[in-house]
Amino acid sequence: MPNEKVRCHPTVILEKSLKAFSSAVMFLILLFVAIDSSAIVTVLALFLVALLLFNYRQWKRTTIQFNERDVVVERDTLFKMKKTLPYSKIASVNVNRDISNRLFGTSKLLININSGSSATVPEAVLTFKQDIADEIRSGMSQRLYDHTISPEEDETIESVASFSPMDVIIHGLFSVSTYQTILGSAFLAYSLFELYVSAVAGFQVGGKALVPLLMFVAVQIAPSVSLIFRYYNYKVYRRGDTIYLQHGLIRTYKTSFSVSRINALRIKSTLVARLLHRSCIEAEVVGLVSEGKGSSRPVLCLLKDDATQQRVLRELVPEFVYERSLNRQPEGARSVLLIRAAVASLVLAAVMLYPSVYVYREVAALTGVVGVLGVALQYVLPLVTALAVLAIIYAAYVSYRVTEFGTGEDLFTFVNGAVDRETVVMNYDKVQMVRIEKGPIARIFNVARGSVYMLSSTGGASISSGYFPENRLVAVGEIVMERIASGEYDYRENSI
Numbered sequence: 001m002p003n004e005k006v007r008c009h010p011t012v013i014l015e016k017s018l019k020a021f022s023s024a025v026m027f028l029i030l031l032f033v034a035i036d037s038s039a040i041v042t043v044l045a046l047f048l049v050a051l052l053l054f055n056y057r058q059w060k061r062t063t064i065q066f067n068e069r070d071v072v073v074e075r076d077t078l079f080k081m082k083k084t085l086p087y088s089k090i091a092s093v094n095v096n097r098d099i100s101n102r103l104f105g106t107s108k109l110l111i112n113i114n115s116g117s118s119a120t121v122p123e124a125v126l127t128f129k130q131d132i133a134d135e136i137r138s139g140m141s142q143r144l145y146d147h148t149i150s151p152e153e154d155e156t157i158e159s160v161a162s163f164s165p166m167d168v169i170i171h172g173l174f175s176v177s178t179y180q181t182i183l184g185s186a187f188l189a190y191s192l193f194e195l196y197v198s199a200v201a202g203f204q205v206g207g208k209a210l211v212p213l214l215m216f217v218a219v220q221i222a223p224s225v226s227l228i229f230r231y232y233n234y235k236v237y238r239r240g241d242t243i244y245l246q247h248g249l250i251r252t253y254k255t256s257f258s259v260s261r262i263n264a265l266r267i268k269s270t271l272v273a274r275l276l277h278r279s280c281i282e283a284e285v286v287g288l289v290s291e292g293k294g295s296s297r298p299v300l301c302l303l304k305d306d307a308t309q310q311r312v313l314r315e316l317v318p319e320f321v322y323e324r325s326l327n328r329q330p331e332g333a334r335s336v337l338l339i340r341a342a343v344a345s346l347v348l349a350a351v352m353l354y355p356s357v358y359v360y361r362e363v364a365a366l367t368g369v370v371g372v373l374g375v376a377l378q379y380v381l382p383l384v385t386a387l388a389v390l391a392i393i394y395a396a397y398v399s400y401r402v403t404e405f406g407t408g409e410d411l412f413t414f415v416n417g418a419v420d421r422e423t424v425v426m427n428y429d430k431v432q433m434v435r436i437e438k439g440p441i442a443r444i445f446n447v448a449r450g451s452v453y454m455l456s457s458t459g460g461a462s463i464s465s466g467y468f469p470e471n472r473l474v475a476v477g478e479i480v481m482e483r484i485a486s487g488e489y490d491y492r493e494n495s496i
Contacts, residue, residue, distance in 0.1 A: 190212045399417075
């Protein structure tokens with residue numbers, strides 16, 4: 001449909017109206033309960049009708065035109081709008097299908113521009129019948145990547161690695177941050193403690209056990225289930241210089257982007273994943289936001305064994321594979337880390353003082369708890385605090401041992417993480433700014449920390465190094481400036 005003005009599928013009228021209605025309904029109910037409860041139904045009905053009329057008029061006066069060089073979205077209402085999206089500036093065209101899309105046989109096209117200001121919000125969300133959306137995406141792929149991918153090819157092309165349902169479940173369970181898991185476990189333990197105290201004391205269980213249990217579900221269970229649903233049927237492959245991603249159980253996602261849009265790669269593994277010898281790969285790419293998922297980075301490989309992960313790297317993004325010579329932190333870094341650990345330990349001990357006294361008194365007041373169990377419950381928080389202090393000190397030691405920094409001709413690498421390990425491979429040509437920091441303690445031991453800023457899928461990313469000699473970190477910024485002066489660094493592409 002080149003140069004032809006079209007409209008989105010009319011189901012967007014209902015979808016937008018119901019979304020706005022559901023957001024406002026509770027406020028309206030609370031407002032009118034205080035005035036006249038008999039008017040609630042009437043007011044809600046009038047409000048819904050008003051939304052439908054408003055969105056119908058907006059839909060009727062909004063057109064989309066796919067030209068040879070750009071996409072134009074124009075709205076001719078009281079507040080006029082004309083948005084021109086040149087193909088040369090488009091980072092990706094994603095296809096999402098949620099429950100409403102499946103019911104109506106439609107798909108959402110999400111058009112993203114390669115800029116930090118719009119990295120978390122699509123420039124245009126257009127809803128069409130599924131076959132029309134696939135046709136438009138195929139046509140735009142031809143302009144963006146010089147080749148087309150039909151829906152049939154999407155289904156038949158094999159992924160660079162096999163991802164079974166069990167791999168998806170393992171990724172959902174064990175890619176959640178270890179710190180998040182520890183926090184969720186703490187809520188679960190406190191909930192069980194309240195249940196036990198209530199049972200021993202002989203009174204009914206109240207909200208004291210329910211609230212931490214709900215927090216455990218929100219912190220630990222819900223994120224894992226969300227990841228499993230999101231990455232079910234995961235598939236990734238490369239064609240030419242374009243990477244294609246597909247996944248989703250209830251809401252399905254189809255994403256494609258040029259390798260040249262990748263600013264950095266993150267190879268990540270949580271503590272449990274590392275014990276299973278698994279890691280996943282995430283990419284920093286601007287302009288891949290999916291509706292409602294603006295903060296998520298594209299995952300190029302789910303948690304898989306290290307051999308598979310290395311094979312995926314070589315086949316999918318060989319541009320980020322190089323012979324790395326990594327250096328560990330100097331001796332001065334160990335002293336800085338130990339001093340920081342000591343300060344953190346003192347703060348933790350001060351914070352846990354009141355809860356420890358509270359639990360001691362609560363358990364002492366229970367006549368049914370005697371013997372070793374009673375003593376163990378009385379001193380459980382001091383024991384946990386002592387273990388946490390030991391963990392902080394051990395984490396400082398591990399951080400000193402594993403944190404590394406290395407540079408290459410076109411790429412450089414930071415390795416961080418005492419508990420959850422992360423190896424970040426960055427391209428000099430994608431760096432926006434390098435910031436070197438030396439605190440009062442770091443100055444004593446003649447070390448510094450570097451932070452590298454670049455555009456990312458979350459708008460902007462700051463990747464920090466460990467403690468290294470200042471001149472080594474400054475060299476990163478100097479290399480960037482040298483590449484700009486020599487013309488190797490395309491600053492125009494990185495400032496879009």
